[in-house]
Amino acid sequence: MTETATLSDAINIIVPTGMLGAGVSRAQIQYGIGRGASAIAVDSGSTDSGPAYLARGVSKMNRESIKRDLQIVMTEAHTAKIPLLVGSCGTSGTDAGVDWTRDIVLEVAAELGTSPKIVCLYSEQNVDDLIRKNGEGAIVPLPPLGPVSDADLKSCEHIVALLGPEPYIAALEAGADIVLGGRTTDTAVLAAVPLMRGAGTAQAWHAAKIAECGGLCTVNPSLGGVLMRVGRDAFEIEPLDIDNQCSPDTVSAHLLYENSDPFTLTEPGGVLDARDADYRWVDNRITRVTGSRWTPKPYTMKLEGARGGDFQTIMLIGIEDPEVLANLDEFHDLMQKTLTNRIRRTFGDEAARFDVSLRIYGWNGTSGRPVPSGTMPPRDVGVMFVVTAPTQELANRMAKACNPYFFHTPLRPGIEMPSYAFPFTPAEIPRGQVYEFVLNHIVQTRDAFELVRSVTIDPARENKGTVNA
Amino acid sequence: MPKLGEICRHVRSKNAGPFWITVDLFFDGEETFRRYRDAPALSPQTFANLFGTNPELVKRIPVDNLHVIKISYPRPHPQGWMQERDMHSGQQFARLLDLEID
Numbered sequence: 010m011t012e013t014a015t016l017s018d019a020i021n022i023i024v025p026t027g028m029l030g031a032g033v034s035r036a037q038i039q040y041g042i043g044r045g046a047s048a049i050a051v052d053s054g055s056t057d058s059g060p061a062y063l064a065r066g067v068s069k070m071n072r073e074s075i076k077r078d079l080q081i082v083m084t085e086a087h088t089a090k091i092p093l094l095v096g097s098c099g100t101s102g103t104d105a106g107v108d109w110t111r112d113i114v115l116e117v118a119a120e121l122g123t124s125p126k127i128v129c130l131y132s133e134q135n136v137d138d139l140i141r142k143n144g145e146g147a148i149v150p151l152p153p154l155g156p157v158s159d160a161d162l163k164s165c166e167h168i169v170a171l172l173g174p175e176p177y178i179a180a181l182e183a184g185a186d187i188v189l190g191g192r193t194t195d196t197a198v199l200a201a202v203p204l205m206r207g208a209g210t211a212q213a214w215h216a217a218k219i220a221e222c223g224g225l226c227t228v229n230p231s232l233g234g235v236l237m238r239v240g241r242d243a244f245e246i247e248p249l250d251i252d253n254q255c256s257p258d259t260v261s262a263h264l265l266y267e268n269s270d271p272f273t274l275t276e277p278g279g280v281l282d283a284r285d286a287d288y289r290w291v292d293n294r295i296t297r298v299t300g301s302r303w304t305p306k307p308y309t310m311k312l313e314g315a316r317g318g319d320f321q322t323i324m325l326i327g328i329e330d331p332e333v334l335a336n337l338d339e340f341h342d343l344m345q346k347t348l349t350n351r352i353r354r355t356f357g358d359e360a361a362r363f364d365v366s367l368r369i370y371g372w373n374g375t376s377g378r379p380v381p382s383g384t385m386p387p388r389d390v391g392v393m394f395v396v397t398a399p400t401q402e403l404a405n406r407m408a409k410a411c412n413p414y415f416f417h418t419p420l421r422p423g424i425e426m427p428s429y430a431f432p433f434t435p436a437e438i439p440r441g442q443v444y445e446f447v448l449n450h451i452v453q454t455r456d457a458f459e460l461v462r463s464v465t466i467d468p469a470r471e472n473k474g475t476v477n478a
Numbered sequence: 479m480p481k482l483g484e485i486c487r488h489v490r491s492k493n494a495g496p497f498w499i500t501v502d503l504f505f506d507g508e509e510t511f512r513r514y515r516d517a518p519a520l521s522p523q524t525f526a527n528l529f530g531t532n533p534e535l536v537k538r539i540p541v542d543n544l545h546v547i548k549i550s551y552p553r554p555h556p557q558g559w560m561q562e563r564d565m566h567s568g569q570q571f572a573r574l575l576d577l578e579i580d
Contacts (some may be wrong), residue, residue, distance in 0.1 A: 056496055059558040059565050150534055153497055153552035262544055265502050269494040269550035271541055288543070313496075319560065366561050375569050377561075381576075397560040443560045446496035 010171020014033045015291055016245055019238035021046045023249065026234050027223035030070030031096060033078045038053040038085045041236045044120035044247070049086050051078075052195050052221060053110065056313060057267070060444040063101035063167045064315035064395035065157035070100065072113060079117045081417075083187070085286040087123050093187045094177055094198050094461035102192025103167045104133040111466070112433040124468035125186035130176045131462040132191035133314070134168045136335045138460075147453040148312070154449045165314035165447050167441070172426045173277030173310065178202035183465070192313060194276055195221040201238035211303035216244040218274060219263050220296070226263035236294075237443060245468050247295045256269040257288035260296040277457060279305045307386050310455055311428040319362070319441040320401040323396040324415055327430035333420050334386040338379070340420055347418050348394070348411045356403075363407060364397040392429075401439055482519075483575030485510060486538050489569035496557045499529070499567040500550040501574065511545035519579040520549065530554040 023041035025033040029051045038049065041317065052412040055069070062069050088094040094333070099106020107129050118125055140159050142148050150156055162168065169192035177199050180188045190198060199217035216237040224230040232250040246255040264283055272284040282302040292299045333340050348365050356363075368374035371390035394415050398404040417426050454460055483489065484535060503520075505511035514520075522533035524572040531551040539548045564570060 057493065057566065059559070060496065153532060175529055182574060258544065262546075263540065265495050265500075265546060265548060267492050269498045269500050269537060271539060321560070322563075363559070364560055368563060375563055377563055378573065396481070396562075444558055445556050446558070449497045467502070 013105035013225040015143060015295060016238055016240040016243060016297070018240045019245065020208045022199060022202055022220075022237040024181045024199060024220040024223055024234050024237060025049060025249070026078070027052065027221065027225055028055065028070070029078050030074040030123070031078075032074075033081050034249070035081050035085065037233050038082065040251070040448070041249050042085065043087045043090070044236055046089070046091060046236065046368045047206060048092045049093060050094040050096070050199045050307040051082065051201065052096045052198055054102050054106075054192060055430050056101075058445070060315035060446045062168060062429075063103065063169070063313060064102045064317050064444040065448075066099075066167050068099040068102065068106060075110065076113050076117060079113055080120075083114070083117050083123070083125070084121060086186070087121065087125065092181055092185060092202070094190070094201060094421050095188070096172070096193035096195070096198030098280070099192065101167065102132065102169050102190070103374040104131050105192050105247050107131055107189055113468075114187060114189065123408050126184055126468070127187045127189065127466040128180035128185040129464045129466070130172060130180065130188065130190040132172050132193075132310075132460060133168045134170055135461060136162050136165070136168065139168060139312075142452055147311075148450050149453070151449045152449065153254055157448060157450055162314070165317045168312060168448065169263065170310040170312055171197075171277070172461060173197045173308070174201035174204050176203040176461045176463060179458070181205060185465070194311070196274070196276060199237060202251070204374045206467045207241075208239040209241045209244075209301075210279070211281060211301035212244040212298075213239050214244070214274070214276055214279075214303060215283055215286065215298060216246065218283075219246050219260055220268065222263070224248070224253070225266065225275065226255060226260050228256055228259050243297055244301075245291060245295050245297045254294045255296045255437060256295050257290060260298065270319045275306075277310055278308050279303050304445065308454050309451040310454055310460060312448045312452055313446065314335060315444055315446050318443040318445055319363045319397045319399050320442050321395055321397050321406045322401070322404040323438050323440050324408055324436045325413065325432055326392050326415065327389065327432065328392060329389050329430070330427060331386070333427075334388070334390065336392065337369055337386070338422060341367055343371055343420070344392075344418055345417070347414050351411055351414050352396070352407050356407065359403065360407075362399055365405075365411075366397070368393045368395070392462045395440075397443060400442070405437060406441055407454045412436055479578040479580055480569075482577040482579050485579060489571045489574055491567050491569070493553075493557060493565075493567045494550060495525060497552055497553055499553055499570055500548060501571055503547045503549070505545045505547070508559065511547075514579060515540050515547065518580050520547065523552075524577065525549065525551050526578075529570065532580060550568060
């Protein structure tokens with residue numbers, strides 16, 4: 010132990026993984042508890058994988074992996090008598106995502122024979138409330154988007170507001186053992202307990218930003234989570250694995266990750282400024298950070314919204330024909346024209362809105378940009394056909410209409426009809442709907458609670474939920 | 479002229495929220511970092527040409543202690559649009575490697 014060297018006033022939080030369901034280690038959590046942890050906090054959400062999860066309101070992680078991680082963190086939190094906080098339940102943090110996670114938590118609790126007091130925090134928004142807010146000028150765009158229209162708001166399948174730490178703190182002060190949050194900033198769920206227990210504000214937010222992806226701020230991210238040790242004037246990041254290290258470089262470099270500005274982070278109720286932060290070794294495993302600053306601002310919550318669009322059907326072929334491989338750009342343009350014309354001719358007025366996209370993997374499929382002149386032909390390419398249309402049924406029919414042309418189009422007229430390599434039968438694969446994010450806006454609120462609903466499940470009160478609007 | 483891919487020890491790209499992409503250029507040591515910190519080849523217009531982004535919104539932030547230049551730019555299309563080719567923008571860095579830099 011290096012207790013004498015580390016901060017004496019720290020509030021310690023176990024961050025067992027960057028994403029609930031990705032896998033947690035019981036031994037690591039027990040190590041963190043041995044180091045005096047006050048809570049286990051974990052993020053369960055992300056927009057990283059695209060808008061489909063928010064638009065559909067379903068989790069990216071499967072139920073079994075969430076349950077496996079909950080079995081471990083709930084057991085250890087119960088044994089150590091420390092609270093468990095889960096942010097952004099169900100990936101996108103919709104109301105359904107919170108309820109889905111709550112049901113898994115109740116199932117695990119029943120299996121463990123425990124009866125934790127659970128508080129659910131809901132932050133999915135009613136579109137009419139947001140239209141009223143928009144009318145008051147309280148919804149403000151962030152670059153690169155402009156003002157949001159009421160029609161845009163109405164087009165969303167789900168809209169969530171990102172929770173700050175205050176509702177988590179209120180839940181814990183009311184005696185919650187487990188807090189399950191709707192969409193939450195990655196940092197707020199981790200910063201809540203240090204803020205509640207009097208740690209430095211800037212230090213809590215900055216530590217949370219570093220720890221948000223669990224082990225990603227360590228020298229060996231495959232070795233699991235981290236312990237945030239947050240004091241009044243400094244914080245430390247310690248790996249939960251004895252063989253791992255948090256170095257000044259790996260800790261400070263985490264501010265670069267998935268972040269458009271590494272020094273300035275706007276959070277609900279203020280802005281973190283990490284420009285003058287200083288990162289130093291405490292010992293050969295732990296890094297201490299000083300110099301973080303926090304400026305309070307009027308309370309805002311970020312909004313996320315997603316909607317469903319048109320539908321896609323795809324087909325794939327492989328090509329090893331050297332003649333085609335030597336003329337791939339010409340082949341792409343010919344195929345694009347042939348398939349577009351085929352759809353226009355076949356579907357007439359039904360083809361008022363459609364898109365055909367061809368990606369030649371092995372040539373320029375990833376970028377779609379011209380290849381430098383003089384590039385040698387590849388030995389093999391895969392060509393993906395993507396048709397987008399207003400319904401799945403129409404996209405399927407368009408793909409079927411294109412099938413023989415995609416399969417047989419010769420590079421030049423007059424040569425014998427080629428057949429390219431379909432890997433599947435049937436060749437057309439209905440891919441589903443296109444989803445898009447609509448909102449990149451903040452909403453000004455009266456306080457941290459205006460747009461949040463909390464529901465308490467208290468076994469001591471015979472499982473009757475109480476609602477505080 | 480040397481290319482960015484030859485000068486940097488690592489170049490990476492990643493989505494930063496649904497509407498932004500961020501590129502990190504890791505330079506090999508203090509001297510190289512100082513030399514290219516303000517290189518005109520890494521201008522907003524270069525990013526507009528390579529990625530079709532709005533040059534007025536391109537952010538360029540040197541991170542001195544890590545010898546990193548961070549450049550962030552808005553996605554020309556929202557993440558997941560119908561012609562999406564790189565959902566997480568993790569391969570966008572590749573077209574920077576051949577950029578000649580003075």
